[in-house]
Amino acid sequence: MDAMVRELSYAQAIQEAMAIAMDMDERVFLMGEDIGVYGGAFQVTGDLVERFGTERVIDTPISELGGAGVAVGAAVTGMRPIFEFQFSDFATLAMEQIVNQAAKMRFMLGGEVSVPVVMRFPAGSGTGAAAQHSQSLEAWLGHVPGLKVIQPATPYDAKGMLLAAVADPDPVMIFEHKLLYKAKGPVPEGYYTVPIGKADIRREGRDLTIVATSIMVQKALDAAAVLEAEGIDVEVVDLRTIRPMDKQTVIDSVKKTSRLMCVYEAVKTLGIGAEVSAMIAESEAFDYLDAPIVRLGGAETPIPYNPELEKATVPQVPDIITAARDLVKGVR
Amino acid sequence: MATAKAVADSRANLPFVYRQYSAEQLKQVLYKMYLIRRFEEGAEESYTRGLIHGTMHLSIGQEASAMGICMPLGEDDQITSTHRGHGHCIAKGAEVKRMFAEFFGKTTGYCKGRGGSMHIADVAKGNLGANGIVGGGIPIAVGAALSSKMMKTGKVVVSFFGDGANNEGAFHEALNMAAVWKLPVIFVCENNGYGMSTSTDRSTAVKNIAERAAAYSMPGVIVNGNIFSEVAEASYKAVERARAGEGPTLIESKTYRHRGHSKSDRNRYRTKEEIEDWMSNRDPITLFENELREFGFIDDKGIEAIRETVAQEIADGIEFAKASPSPDISETGNYVYTEQA
Numbered sequence: 001m002d003a004m005v006r007e008l009s010y011a012q013a014i015q016e017a018m019a020i021a022m023d024m025d026e027r028v029f030l031m032g033e034d035i036g037v038y039g040g041a042f043q044v045t046g047d048l049v050e051r052f053g054t055e056r057v058i059d060t061p062i063s064e065l066g067g068a069g070v071a072v073g074a075a076v077t078g079m080r081p082i083f084e085f086q087f088s089d090f091a092t093l094a095m096e097q098i099v100n101q102a103a104k105m106r107f108m109l110g111g112e113v114s115v116p117v118v119m120r121f122p123a124g125s126g127t128g129a130a131a132q133h134s135q136s137l138e139a140w141l142g143h144v145p146g147l148k149v150i151q152p153a154t155p156y157d158a159k160g161m162l163l164a165a166v167a168d169p170d171p172v173m174i175f176e177h178k179l180l181y182k183a184k185g186p187v188p189e190g191y192y193t194v195p196i197g198k199a200d201i202r203r204e205g206r207d208l209t210i211v212a213t214s215i216m217v218q219k220a221l222d223a224a225a226v227l228e229a230e231g232i233d234v235e236v237v238d239l240r241t242i243r244p245m246d247k248q249t250v251i252d253s254v255k256k257t258s259r260l261m262c263v264y265e266a267v268k269t270l271g272i273g274a275e276v277s278a279m280i281a282e283s284e285a286f287d288y289l290d291a292p293i294v295r296l297g298g299a300e301t302p303i304p305y306n307p308e309l310e311k312a313t314v315p316q317v318p319d320i321i322t323a324a325r326d327l328v329k330g331v332r
Numbered sequence: 333m334a335t336a337k338a339v340a341d342s343r344a345n346l347p348f349v350y351r352q353y354s355a356e357q358l359k360q361v362l363y364k365m366y367l368i369r370r371f372e373e374g375a376e377e378s379y380t381r382g383l384i385h386g387t388m389h390l391s392i393g394q395e396a397s398a399m400g401i402c403m404p405l406g407e408d409d410q411i412t413s414t415h416r417g418h419g420h421c422i423a424k425g426a427e428v429k430r431m432f433a434e435f436f437g438k439t440t441g442y443c444k445g446r447g448g449s450m451h452i453a454d455v456a457k458g459n460l461g462a463n464g465i466v467g468g469g470i471p472i473a474v475g476a477a478l479s480s481k482m483m484k485t486g487k488v489v490v491s492f493f494g495d496g497a498n499n500e501g502a503f504h505e506a507l508n509m510a511a512v513w514k515l516p517v518i519f520v521c522e523n524n525g526y527g528m529s530t531s532t533d534r535s536t537a538v539k540n541i542a543e544r545a546a547a548y549s550m551p552g553v554i555v556n557g558n559i560f561s562e563v564a565e566a567s568y569k570a571v572e573r574a575r576a577g578e579g580p581t582l583i584e585s586k587t588y589r590h591r592g593h594s595k596s597d598r599n600r601y602r603t604k605e606e607i608e609d610w611m612s613n614r615d616p617i618t619l620f621e622n623e624l625r626e627f628g629f630i631d632d633k634g635i636e637a638i639r640e641t642v643a644q645e646i647a648d649g650i651e652f653a654k655a656s657p658s659p660d661i662s663e664t665g666n667y668v669y670t671e672q673a
Contacts, residue, residue, distance in 0.1 A: 060509065069475060074479045079483070110447065113460075169672070170669050
């Protein structure tokens with residue numbers, strides 16, 4: 001069987017990456033709530049505790065602030081912790097350690113230490129878990145110098161970027177959309193990395209650049225397939241890393257297509273779309289624009305419980321199709 | 333040798349440190365207590381003269397606590413410190429000239445001028461850093477202790493914090509995890525009576541912060557933080573316990589800061605009489621000096637020699653800081669991320 005065609009789910013790809021990292025380097029260990037025998041709230045750690053034992057797959061108390069701080073302290077003193085938040089929303093309980101300590105320690109100490117901690121955040125809506133278990137807070141952390149923030153959109157990238165994160169000397173925050181965990185895709189066996197800070201052109205096109213993140217990448221591709229039948233040729237850029245952002249790939253794409261749309265699940269205002277739009281407005285690509293930039297983001301509300309309302313809160317494929325059609329045809 | 337036995341016998345009834353450590357070691361402690369005191373005074377004066385900007389939190393009056401806790405630690409052992417952390421830094425082995433340089437914002441400072449007083453660190457000597465966030469260093473110390481256990485390095489980690497931190501969630505989460513995992517960490521609460529202006533009576537439900545230890549099944553020890561021997565003895569026992577794999581200890585070191593919380597403090601929340609009492613009757617350096625003299629470890633001449641050495645070291649340190657270069661503005665972005673080839 002050809003190893004290249006092997007398919008894994010996004011969750012399996014992450015689990016395999018963690019196992020490889022732990023096999024390769026005894027300093028790597030996992031911490032988080034119910035990641036041991038329970039296997040993690042989304043079964044991402046699965047049975048790793050059976051393979052690596054409770055000393056390297058550590059169930060923490062329900063103590064996000066303290067747990068994150070322990071991970072930071074372990075990272076500064078020679079270990080390579082991978083800390084799982086049960087839900088990305090719980091980052092709010094640990095912001096002190098993430099923002100004030102992990103992100104700044106190297107800087108404050110004049111480069112005397114590095115903080116090689118990886119934190120994983122199951123994020124996003126669509127699971128009916130309502131307002132406190134469905135947020136997309138990646139832009140919060142993307143605003144903090146000292147952190148690296150990534151959003152892999154495929155099983156291949158989930159594995160390769162996690163391995164890149166473990167190898168990275170600085171704190172890397174990984175936002176994993178919960179609805180992607182079961183998505184399948186080709187994942188090579190063995191060790192490989194996908195670089196942090198590099199966007200990926202997932203579909204080439206001439207008429208419009210869609211910069212998408214996380215689960216919105218697949219939605220943009222689905223929309224692009226429909227639009228192709230209408231003669232609209234969409235280029236889809238998977239941003240993959242929001243800090244440090246790969247500006248050049250986006251600039252080059254916009255210079256080619258002359259139109260830009262940003263699609264992301266997080267609340268629309270003051271988010272990644274604003275950053276990408278402003279970045280383009282400040283760049284040489286601005287002169288190439290044939291139409292105003294469009295942002296499709298989450299509604300200005302908490303995520304509701306009702307499934308129909310929940311879907312309506314974040315961009316869906318038909319929303320992308322309509323917005324793209326209007327943008328290309330100049331309808332405003 | 334009969335001499336050694338005679339020395340031991342003569343010390344048998346003395347407090348812990350006089351039985352445990354040599355005269356040379358104890359004189360070194362007095363020297364370092366003076367070094368901390370004069371460093372703080374030198375920093376304060378430099379601030380007043382406009383040579384240091386920002387703010388600072390002076391630990392004058394808490395020297396015995398820093399020195400006592402660090403006494404049984406080895407160079408490989410580690411500490412996390414607080415915004416009132418100059419004394420901890422010196423006690424763990426830092427050079428005052430590089431501390432002054434940091435406060436002056438110079439490249440020769442411990443943090444190359446990026447951290448200042450509130451982030452003073454000396455990683456090579458095991459000081460993982462002061463912290464601007466109350467309680468911020470406590471979980472980090474537990475993480476360092478987890479590293480020690482996982483990597484089997486035998487290191488003990490001390491987390492210094494103040495009475496204010498005992499009401500932070502990080503304190504409780506960290507103590508619980510350290511106890512559950514039996515980690516080699518010592519939690520040292522330097523209770524100086526006030527979290528900024530709010531007294532522990534008004535902020536803390538328990539009379540003694542050491543009582544909090546019961547909630548996390550670890551020993552809670554109260555010491556007079558102004559008596560060096562008491563602090564050192566408690567630390568010694570806690571270090572032994574940690575090294576033996578028996579887990580953490582909470583030490584409450586009751587002490588007092590002679591100065592205000594920071595440079596903005598008008599001392600409206602405590603009386604002149606209270607401050608005067610602590611300065612005149614319970615000064616940790618005077619208390620230690622009196623004991624050393626009484627027990628025959630040092631004479632007035634020896635004390636004077638220490639004071640002179642310290643005064644020179646402080647003067648030299650300030651000169652070193654003044655003469656050191658400032659970082660170039662073009663280097664503002666350095667150290668945000670690890671430089672990679």
